[in-house]
Amino acid sequence: xxxxxxxxxxxxxxxxxxxxxxxxxxxxxxxxxxxxxxxxxxxxxxxxxxxxxxxxxxxxxxxxxxxxxxxxxxxxxxxxxxxxxxxxxxxxxxxxxxxxxxxxxxxxxxxxxxxxxxxxxxxxxxxxxxxxxxxxxxxxxxxxxxxxxxxxxxxxxxxxxxxxxxxxxxxxxxxxxxxxxxxxxxxxxxxxxxxxxxxxxxxxxxxxxxxxxxxxxxxxxxxxxxxxxxxxxxxxxxxxxxxxxxxxxxxxxxxxxxxxxxxxxxxxxxxxxxxxxxxxxxxxxxxxxxxxxxxxxxxxxxxxxxxxxxxxxxxxxxxxxxxxxxxxxxxxxxxxxxxxxxxxxxxxxxxxxxxxxxxxxxxxxxxxxxxxxxxxxxxxxxxxxxxxxxxxxxxxxxxxxxxxxxxxxxxxxxxxxxxxxxxxxxxxxxxxxxxxxxxxxxxxxxxxxxxxxxxxxxxxxxxxxxxxxxxxxxxxxxxxxxxxxxxxxxxxxxxxxxxxxxxxxxxxxxxxxxxxxxxxxxxxxxxxxxxxxxxxxxxxxxxxxxxxxxxxxxxxxxxxxxxxxxxxxxxxxxxxxxxxxxxxxxxxxxxxxxxxxxxxxxxxxxxxxxxxxxx
Numbered sequence: 001x002x003x004x005x006x007x008x009x010x011x012x013x014x015x016x017x018x019x020x021x022x023x024x025x026x027x028x029x030x031x032x033x034x035x036x037x038x039x040x041x042x043x044x045x046x047x048x049x050x051x052x053x054x055x056x057x058x059x060x061x062x063x064x065x066x067x068x069x070x071x072x073x074x075x076x077x078x079x080x081x082x083x084x085x086x087x088x089x090x091x092x093x094x095x096x097x098x099x100x101x102x103x104x105x106x107x108x109x110x111x112x113x114x115x116x117x118x119x120x121x122x123x124x125x126x127x128x129x130x131x132x133x134x135x136x137x138x139x140x141x142x143x144x145x146x147x148x149x150x151x152x153x154x155x156x157x158x159x160x161x162x163x164x165x166x167x168x169x170x171x172x173x174x175x176x177x178x179x180x181x182x183x184x185x186x187x188x189x190x191x192x193x194x195x196x197x198x199x200x201x202x203x204x205x206x207x208x209x210x211x212x213x214x215x216x217x218x219x220x221x222x223x224x225x226x227x228x229x230x231x232x233x234x235x236x237x238x239x240x241x242x243x244x245x246x247x248x249x250x251x252x253x254x255x256x257x258x259x260x261x262x263x264x265x266x267x268x269x270x271x272x273x274x275x276x277x278x279x280x281x282x283x284x285x286x287x288x289x290x291x292x293x294x295x296x297x298x299x300x301x302x303x304x305x306x307x308x309x310x311x312x313x314x315x316x317x318x319x320x321x322x323x324x325x326x327x328x329x330x331x332x333x334x335x336x337x338x339x340x341x342x343x344x345x346x347x348x349x350x351x352x353x354x355x356x357x358x359x360x361x362x363x364x365x366x367x368x369x370x371x372x373x374x375x376x377x378x379x380x381x382x383x384x385x386x387x388x389x390x391x392x393x394x395x396x397x398x399x400x401x402x403x404x405x406x407x408x409x410x411x412x413x414x415x416x417x418x419x420x421x422x423x424x425x426x427x428x429x430x431x432x433x434x435x436x437x438x439x440x441x442x443x444x445x446x447x448x449x450x451x452x453x454x455x456x457x458x459x460x461x462x463x464x465x466x467x468x469x470x471x472x473x474x475x476x477x478x479x480x481x482x483x484x485x486x487x488x489x490x491x492x493x494x495x496x497x498x499x500x501x502x503x504x505x506x507x508x509x510x511x512x513x514x515x516x517x518x519x520x521x522x523x524x525x526x527x528x529x530x531x532x533x534x535x536x537x538x539x540x541x542x543x544x545x546x547x548x549x550x551x552x553x554x555x556x557x558x559x560x561x562x563x564x565x566x567x568x569x570x571x572x573x574x575x576x577x578x579x580x581x582x583x584x585x586x587x588x589x590x591x592x593x594x595x596x597x598x599x600x601x602x603x604x605x606x607x608x609x610x611x612x613x614x615x
Contacts, residue, residue, distance in 0.1 A: 078119050205370065212350075212362075212371050213407075219391060220408045298451040300433035302475045302492045325572070326602055326614040328585045332368040334361060339605035341551075341592045343384045343393075351603060352393060353611055354381035360395055360405075366601065366613050374405055376412050383425045388432045396423035402437050402447070416447055418454050425467040427477070434491070436477055438465035444479050446491055456494035460487060467509045471516050478519055480507035486521045486531065500531050502538050509551045513558040520561055522549035528563055530575055542573050542580060551592045555599040562602060564590030570604050570614070585612050 077085070080103055087096040106112050335355035343352045350371065351363045358380060362371040379398035386393055392413075393405045400421055404414035421440035428435050434455070438444045444458040444465050458465075463482035470477045475491045486500040486507060503523045510521040518539065519531045526545030529538045547567040554561055563571040570583040570590055588607035595602055602614040 077125070079117060082124065208364070208369060209371060213410075215348075216391060216407045219389075223389075223391075298448075299453075299455065300431075300448055300450045302434075303429075303431055303473065325581055326583060328583070328612055329615040330366050330368055330613045331585075332363060332611040332613070333609060334363070334605070334611045335359065335609050337380075338588070338607035338609060339591060339611055340381060341383045342594050342603050342605050342611065343386050344594060344596055344603070345386055346388055346390050346597075348390065351611070352384050352386060353605060354384040354395055355609075356380040358397070360384060360393070363611070365603070366615070368613075372407070374412075376403060377401065379422070382423060385426050385428050385435075387428055388430055394426050394428060394435055396426045396437055398422040400439070402426060402435070404435075404449075414452065416445075416454070418445055418447075418457075419443070421464075424465065425469075427469045429470045430472045434470070436468045436470055436491075438468040438479055440464040442481075444468050444477075444489070446477075446494075456491060458489050458494055458496070460496045460499075461485070463506070466507060467511075469511055471512045472514070474516065478510050478512060480510035480521050482506040484523070486510045486519060488519075488533070498533075498536060500529075500536065500538075502529055502531075503527060508549060511552055511554060513554045514556055515558050518558070520552050520554065522552050522563055524548040526565065528552065528561070528573065530561070540573075540575055540578055542578060544571055544580070550590065553594045555595045556597065557599065560599075562593045562595065564593040564604060564606070566590075568606070568608075570602070583614060585614075586610070 083099060084096060087093070087099065103112075107117075334353045335357050337356035339353050339355050341354050344350070345352070349365050351365045352360060353363065354360045358377045359373060359375045360381060361373040363369065364371055377395065377397035377399055381395050381397045383396050384393065387404075391407055393407070394402065395405070396402050400417065400419045400423060402416040402419070402423060403412050405411070406413045416437075419437065419439040419441055423437050423439045425438040426435060427437075433449050434446055435449060436444060436446050442459070442461050442463060442465060444461075445454050446456040446458070447453070448455045458479065461479065461481035461483050465479050465481050468477060468479045470491075476497070477489050477491055478486060479489065480486045484501075484503045484505060484507060486503075487496050488498040488500075489495065490497050500519070500521070503521065505523040505525040505527070507521050507523050510519055512519055517533055519533060520528065521531065522528045526543060526547050526549050528540075528542040528544060528549055530540040531537070532539050544563060544565055547565050549571075550564045550566060552561055552563045559575055561573045561575055563573065565571060566589040568584070568586045568588055568590060570586070570593055572581045572583070573579070574581075583602075583604075586604065586606040586608055590604050590606040592605045593602065594604075600615060603611060604614065605611045
């Protein structure tokens with residue numbers, strides 16, 4: 001461009017105060033200036049026409065017009081905008097200023113052709129689009145290359161782990177095959193000994209049974225010998241008495257009444273001197289029914305109550321006082337149905353169990369070997385008790401009968417059928433002359449083992465009598481009932497001497513302490529009470545609920561009380577401190593618990609068909 005044609009821009013202010021004499025009227029600027037209601041741009045008009053045509057087409061074809069969708073219209077750039085965008089993109093701002101200055105000067109002077117100011121040719125736009133796509137694709141390629149590298153590393157890692165696990169699997173398979181071969185070889189090896197072991201076990205059981213029967217025969221022979229010796233002594237004494245009477249008659253001729261009185265006094269003295277454990281009653285065949293009769297000369301005399309002395313109190317067993325307490329030592333799978341009760345032999349380590357399967361069994365403890373079993377009841381057996389002499393066993397059942405079994409004869413020798421409903425409990429007197437039973441017929445009965453008849457019927461409870469127990473060396477016995485009471489009875493008169501109130505639910509069991517000064521009872525809501533016989537008050541109350549407490553037992557010291565509960569636990573309560581411990585091992589309700597004579601073993605039986613021994 002020549003120097004003569006150069007020009008410059010100058011800002012000029014227009015003065016409105018001219019002297020041409022024309023009055024100019026001020027025009028107010030509207031906010032919506034330039035946007036008149038009647039004016040529309042070309043795009044709006046085209047869009048309106050297109051929508052009208054779509055509506056007409058939809059109406060003609062009978063189809064419902066769809067809702068309009070947003071569209072993006074891409075307008076081509078003109079040359080100057082293309083160059084400006086390029087310079088801005090390249091950050092060439094000074095060049096952009098020069099371009100704009102020269103471009104507008106040439107445009108004002110008309111030096112630019114119309115072809116030069118049109119839109120950029122498509123090839124340039126396409127090149128720019130392709131360039132952008134290339135950049136985006138390169139970015140994606142880099143990302144994919146990094147992902148492929150990560151995947152390659154992961155593949156290598158997984159391949160190494162696969163090889164390691166494959167090798168470990170092969171080693172495990174080899175060891176398994178080796179163990180399978182060893183197990184097969186051991187099975188073949190031990191299968192040789194199985195018949196021998198079975199035969200030895202059978203021989204051992206037969207020998208053990210013969211040993212027990214031999215001991216019973218020995219005890220029976222000793223008892224028979226003692227009875228014979230006693231009878232011989234009595235005959236000699238009577239002979240001497242007769243001789244003395246004959247001499248006296250020859251000398252002074254005494255009266256017959258005096259002779260009879262002398263003989264009667266001597267007979268009573270001989271009866272008192274007779275040793276304990278002598279069987280006086282005749283053998284009664286199994287199934288014989290014995291009812292109440294009149295006064296019989298064979299009736300046994302009720303003993304006078306003898307309170308145990310407290311000069312040498314029994315201390316608790318070390319098994320109970322040690323920190324660990326009792327632990328489960330052995331388990332006996334005793335019956336095919338729940339075990340309802342247990343009883344321990346008075347002198348030997350023999351356990352008797354009864355079950356709902358209507359059978360009773362004798363077991364050697366703690367080994368758990370079966371000694372003897374018997375059956376004869378027509379329904380479940382509820383309770384069992386050993387004769388103090390150890391040669392007989394009493395069982396009571398839901399068939400309303402009481403049976404006495406003799407081990408030496410191996411059969412039932414006596415059956416009482418006086419109860420009219422199921423019999424729940426039984427208890428031998430410490431002398432062995434009486435047995436007390438409790439029944440669902442609301443009564444408890446006392447049977448005489450000498451006269452074979454019911455001596456007393458204890459009436460007073462308003463509901464089922466659930467348990468009965470004699471006090472040792474006494475004519476007193478206690479009962480508990482579903483009428484929520486515990487009663488104390490005098491066996492000589494058959495009258496209730498005291499009733500203990502305090503339970504709110506049915507009483508399941510009651511028991512004397514070894515000292516006889518307290519009674520413990522438990523009910524169907526898990527409440528355990530220890531009653532003082534003298535003050536008739538509850539000394540201790542322990543809540544083990546809400547599960548029922550089924551049975552309880554004192555240890556020989558009388559300081560610990562064990563309870564079998566329906567929640568499958570065996571609880572041990574220290575009476576002075578009321579502290580409670582529990583033993584877990586049963587899988588169902590615990591129906592019976594019992595300490596041995598020394599307090600070193602605890603036996604429990606439950607509805608899981610097992611007997612468990614704790615030591």
